[in-house]
Amino acid sequence: MAHQIEQMAYVGATPWHGLGSRLTEKQPIEVWQREAGMDWKIQESPVHFKSDAVGHLGAIHSFPEQKVLFRSDTKAPLSVVSNRYHTVQPREVLEFYRDLTEVSGYELETAGVLKGGRKFWALARTGQGAALKGNDQVNGYLLLATSCDGTLATTATPTTVRVVCNNTLTIALDGMSQAIKVPHNTHFNPQAVKKQLGIAVSQWDDFMYRMRTLSERKVQWHEALGFFMSVLCETSPTAQIPDVLPNERALRKVQELYEGKGRGSQLGSARGTAWGLLNAVTEYVDHERRARSNEYRMDSAWFGQGAQIKQRALDTALRLVA
Template sequence: MSHEIETMAYAGQTPWHGLGKALTPNQSLDTWANQSGLNFKIMETPVRFNSGLLGAPEKIHMYSDQKVLYRSDTKAALSVVSNRYQVVQPDEILEFYRDLTERSGFELETAGVMKGGRKLWALAKTGQSFSIKDKDRINGYLLLATACDGSLATTAQFTSVRVVCNNTLAIALSGGKDVVKVPHSTAFDPVRVKQELGFSNSAWDNFRYRMNKLAERKLKDREAETFLRSLFSLPFENNELQKVAPTMCQVKRIYEGKGRGAELASAKGTAFGLLNAVTQFVDHERRAKSVDHRLDSAWFGQGAMLKAKALWQTTALI
């Protein structure tokens, strides 16, 4: 099986996707860079082409409107972009966390390189956590990712992980932005990004309050089915559920007891359990070319959008 994740490191428990090199906690950023594969520079050079075709003498020309990005270590080409494109270097991803880990109690947990160096990320635990009905624990994280192939703006976002099942969910925090995206047409300013995100205990408390309210919201079977039909944009008049949507049936089975943590008091028959049925499906069950393709989708792609829609719909129930 091919892997989009080229190199990766993690501290603590093995990540839910099962990939990467294990590190002991509290390693230096240099160690993280070396072990995660973020120890290279993204170089650039003007685009050149050879007009010496069909037997004509070789002649090299420069195309001044675009440039080639390539790796400093392997010299492998990464992409062709306009001259206005602002590169975010691998070391900038890790440096973003320096003051957060040294002074604010954050702890790097994963970092790595995807698609041969075209996509880069690091994820840190914020130190914030809470439990729903005593046993269902949720930890807070901050993700920073970028790409140099046009597939992703430099993106910083808060996310949460439900410990019992390692389900991930991007979270919206009041008092700041849930996600900050810096297009590559502008320079990446880490100080400004942190200011826009907003770090406050009251914002995390608001998220905790909403998750607890979801755990208190009991659902009737008809409500859960209506929710899933709306989530997957399925017709309400068709009663042959198995023929209409195998995907919806899979999520419904997770919600009804097949999911990890589905029998906990916080999840059984509740809006919180329904939300986590969707996140488990996206993170662990949804068909994908490989584990790393699933990770990419769950964080940045269609999977992330489906989870965001599910969060919005469950919040509407309360």
């Protein structure tokens, strides 16, 4: 099976998904571009098709409403999109961080491509961090990702990583992600996105205040069961439990993680608390959930169904302390 990740680079400890090649710290953007497999361009060509044969070759026609996107290095096709589709180049994703790393104290930690180049990203630590009781460290990150196949708008997402287990969680307040999304029918303006992100990043303290509140909220066993049923089975805990629960394997796994098998589950911040409930779900999604490979699990955890499960867990946990 071909890997979804064609190439990836990282600094520091091996990322939670266990993928990529290691760089020494403080590398320039140009090194990241090469080592992360992002040193190619998205090129485009009009769509042509062949109609019924006329003579030896057949008649070639163009379809002006759409274009083919392909890689400059391998010429491999990436997608067919509308002529109104604006591409964001792999280099632009890394360049977004140039002034942030050179002036604002950010540090690139991972970057790479998924699905043969149809999706690519870079993740940088912002320098923000906070410790919950028991020295449970949570650090702030900024993820910038985009696609060239219509599956993902160019999206800048403030994210947290819990150090003890490398669980990732999108910063969200009042049920709303702080992500900034730029659809591909408009031009990507990095400075405008950074200006908008200034507001989101400033909400770090508010978010961590809520996470600290979760770490202080003790939960009973029936509350824990209700939480997991609501998040994973989308079943109301007050409803009659069916003979066969949907997603029963996941339910059993997150209960095990919560009750002591999860990394960091024995810390004072997590043991028997709403913070522990949330991290049991995020650890399950990031590390344990069934997937064809770690690459697929990573794609889901950041951009797909896994990200939706984690958002549902966060919303449900915050309702416990509302």
